[in-house]
Amino acid sequence: MSVKDSMERKLSDGLSPIRLAVIDDSHRHVGHAGSRAGGESHFSVEIVSVAFNGKGRVERQRMVYALLADEMAAGLHALGLTTLTPDEDVKRAPEGN
DSSP states (O other): OOHHHHHHHHHHHHHOOSEEEEEEOGGGGTTSTTOOTTOOSEEEEEEEOGGGTTOOHHHHHHHHHHHTHHHHHTTOOEEEEEEEOHHHHHHHSOTTO
């Protein structure tokens, strides 16, 4: 299973997201620290979940990092996170959508 697939499965199982996007940004970091020949070392994650209700940014990020501890230990070098509640996601949506 790819790192991306593993991340998607764990985040889906652990947080039951309304929306989840896991993007492999490794191609943008070739030659930088932590870059691997096969990629899958740098990711961006945007996740919208009710599980984040009532929690601050740091606590939300800790929840995600706890779910992805194995991937981090195995060489996931960078993880950019956007963690939103459904209400916050609605507020971000462009008008007319």
